[in-house]
Amino acid sequence: MNYVSAENLTKSYGIKVLFENISFHINEGDKIAIVAKNGSGKSTLLKILMGKEIADSGTAIINKDIQVVLFDQEIDYDPNLNIEEFMMTLDSKPILALKNYHKSLHSTDNDFIEKALADMEAHKAWDLENEMKQILSQLKITDLEAKMGTLSGGQIKRVALAKLLTETRAEHRHTLLIMDEPTNHLDVDMVEWLENYLTKAKITLLLVTHDRYFLDSVCDIIWEMEDGNLYFHNGSYATYLENKMIREDNLNATIDKANNLYRKELEWMRRQPKARTTKSKSRIDSFYETEKVAKTDTRKQGLELDFEMKRLGNKILELKNIDKSFGNKVLLKDFSYQFQRGEKVGIIGKNGAGKSTLLNIIQGFEKYDKGEIETGETISFGYFAQKGLTYKEDERVIDFIKEIAEFYPLANGKSLSASQFLRLFLFDDQTQYSPISKLSGGEKRRLHLMYILYQNPNFLIFDEPTNDLDLPTLTVLENFLQQFQGSLIIVSHDRYFMDRIVDHVLAFEGDGKIRDFVGNFSEYREAKSREDALEKNTVVKPEPVKETISIPETPQSSNTPKRKLTFKEQRELETIEKEMPELEEKRAKILDQLNNESDYEKIAGLSSELETISEKLENHEMRWLELQEAL
Missing domain, CATH: 3.40.50.300 (P-loop containing nucleotide triphosphate hydrolases)
Known part of the structure; x- marks a missing residue:
């Protein structure tokens, strides 16, 4: 499915041309990184796709069946909202269902309560609420009552990132996710979590980032913006560097040839009389094209420096x-x-x-x-x-x-x-x-x-x-x-x-x-x-039952008679004590999978399985207590 088709886009600010006659397509499932030096027009191109900027010429057609969401460097927010209220400003049916459900908790209108619960089921808002909280937790946002106006710049960007990721999951429709430097203000654990999340997610992504490990892990297409042009590279960051080197080597060879021709043509131009004939016009036009190539500078980073640093003494x-x-x-x-x-x-x-x-x-x-x-x-x-x-x-x-x-x-x-x-x-x-x-x-x-x-x-x-x-x-x-x-x-x-x-x-x-x-x-x-793995493996695990049930023993009166369990009850107790650690282990594994899963359907399945196991574990615990009391 085609998401975006752009033909011959051109954008300038005054005499500065950002890009000229560039064309590209974005298809479903593409994960694209844009590489360019600052001021080349990366952010401007993203804003054109969002409809926030208008190109000087050319067309950019966005498929009407997709939603486009942008994570930008500048975050708009109401400082008086708390984090949970800010997250709920998303415009989607699951979020609306979630808001109505929260209202229904304080309502006595049975019809409204029934409709709120029905909408939660219909739009799978239970799963969305669970995923929203998991995303916030991974980004180290725990106090949902904190006002947006009291947060640091880094915290605001993390909350905005959580809102964006929730938005891509809230609507079950095709989404183009555009992200401008999402890893800024994230620590390494957060960056690696986001990297894992985007790698697994079934999304279409257009990304600007300076983090090369992140780029390599998440994206498989690189767009290079340079000197007003757009170059396409399929593969890793290393492949992009190799392709760029080959292109510049070829261009340098062309420039060397153009320089020789330019000197000859310059001599001819100087000899020409002022009243030039029509016959020579094509040669004059060719001269200006040759001059443009000859004056191209591709050796931007080729300078090796031998610095004269200020003297350092023995004591640093x-x-x-x-x-x-x-x-x-x-x-x-x-x-x-x-x-x-x-x-x-x-x-x-x-x-x-x-x-x-x-x-x-x-x-x-x-x-x-x-x-x-x-x-x-x-x-x-x-x-x-x-x-x-x-x-x-x-x-x-x-x-x-x-x-x-x-x-x-x-x-x-x-x-x-x-x-x-x-x-x-x-x-x-x-x-x-x-x-x-x-x-x-x-x-x-x-x-x-x-x-x-x-x-x-x-x-x-x-x-x-x-x-x-x-x-x-x-x-x-x-x-x-x-x-x-x-x-x-x-x-x-x-x-x-x-x-x-x-x-x-x-x-x-x-x-x-x-x-x-x-x-x-x-x-x-x-x-x-x-070291962490070794330490984890060397920890002595407590007995399964004591690990599962952290309940102090009830003091028994010396006058309280004790009865023996029946054969059936004894077998039941042994089965419960065997199954409880297994259920605990399964529950822990599912929780771990949920923390690392980004596919909506898998999350829904795991959540359902977690609910079943938790209910069975709770029943086992209650029955274990009853049998212990019987003793």
Whole structure:
């Protein structure tokens, strides 16, 4: 089934062409990722498909039988609604049935109550309510009474994500799910859950993400937007990179030929008299086409840098027995670490574990409760925080960078101009002379990052640098950091980025415990999984009956006579004691399956099976108590 057909779409803002005459189709079951640098028009294309923007020319036809839902970077919400009320603002029949059912709980109108229950059954709203709560739980949203206006930015995005995923399940119709950077503000456990959910879900997906592991796991088609064109790649992220390299190699060969022809044609153009004949017009048109190809720049990331970093002394940074708590919450407990020259350390842990607090303590922005910190005299910190860029109104990009210095020093005695450094980070000449206020959100974040690096620090501290950065910029940043000779601390949930850069992990494991692990992010996760599995297998399980029935023994009076069970009752008791642990095990397995299942029909079947087993287990427990009392 065809969902979307677009033909010859063109969109410009002023003289900047985002894309020109692009055509594509989206079919049922497609899972597509869009890859492009910030400012190329990714978000604009998504808004055109949503009907929020209009293309300059071309057509985009959306099948009338599908619904299109968008997870955007900007969330609209009423701050006075609590989380449950916000979730119930969905416009669908199952949600309406759920709202009427909740009203019926406080109603005395029997007709209304009967209709509410009938609608719950007809629209399978019982299952939807169960799945909604599971999604919220997986995204660490537990207090449904909390007002939206009291939540952090990250919490609001997680609630909005839960609402979107619920919406795709609420209507039993064809849905195109459009997601713009869904993994921002999610910790690793949440990202892996969402990855698993979208991989299993029978949905059609159009996705913008910088998380390459997430992209590889969820999507099997990649659209590459570059220089106003749209290129299609079937397969993995590695396949896309290989195809892109081949295309650019071929284009570079064409450019070399065009340069030779361009020089010859330029000589001919200069010799031509002003009054040109009709006969020469075709050659003049050909000249301009050749000039366009010859001036194409495909070697955007080919510059190798040998940095002249500010000198690092023998003493870098040492933390000794640091304690830090907020009330009863312990973030750091007796933490000690000595940073080495050239060390690249990744800091990982759940949201709120204390990662950003540690960064602030290191730089003196926040006081610690106990301990000592020694910082080398030659240390120059470069701190990339999550807060936005500060700039003057109408200040141009090039002037903003030149405020630091005109040139960036290289180790060979040479230097890069501010303009050359900007080009390294994908700011073309036109963008360099544009006001910062005209940049997209991602471009501003890229400029902020470049601003930090251009100051030439010798100790870099990055707090979630990959949020809102595009994949081309991440590639440039990774290449830069791999060559960086100073010390580096990174807090990030981007698994690919961490695996490529860090050689050492400090893992916040809760209650102030920070584990020192030599290796990259994935190696730490694998080691932790093995340890957790081993610990689980070595736990001594209690006796089945005691595990199942946690009821204290009823004191028996010494005068209370005890009777023997009949043969039939004895056999019944033995059967119950044998079956109860089996039912418990089945129930646990179904709950685990429900937490990891996203197919609606399977969830409905598992829920029904869970209800049957729970009822049988409850009957067994009651009968077991009766037989025990009989003794």
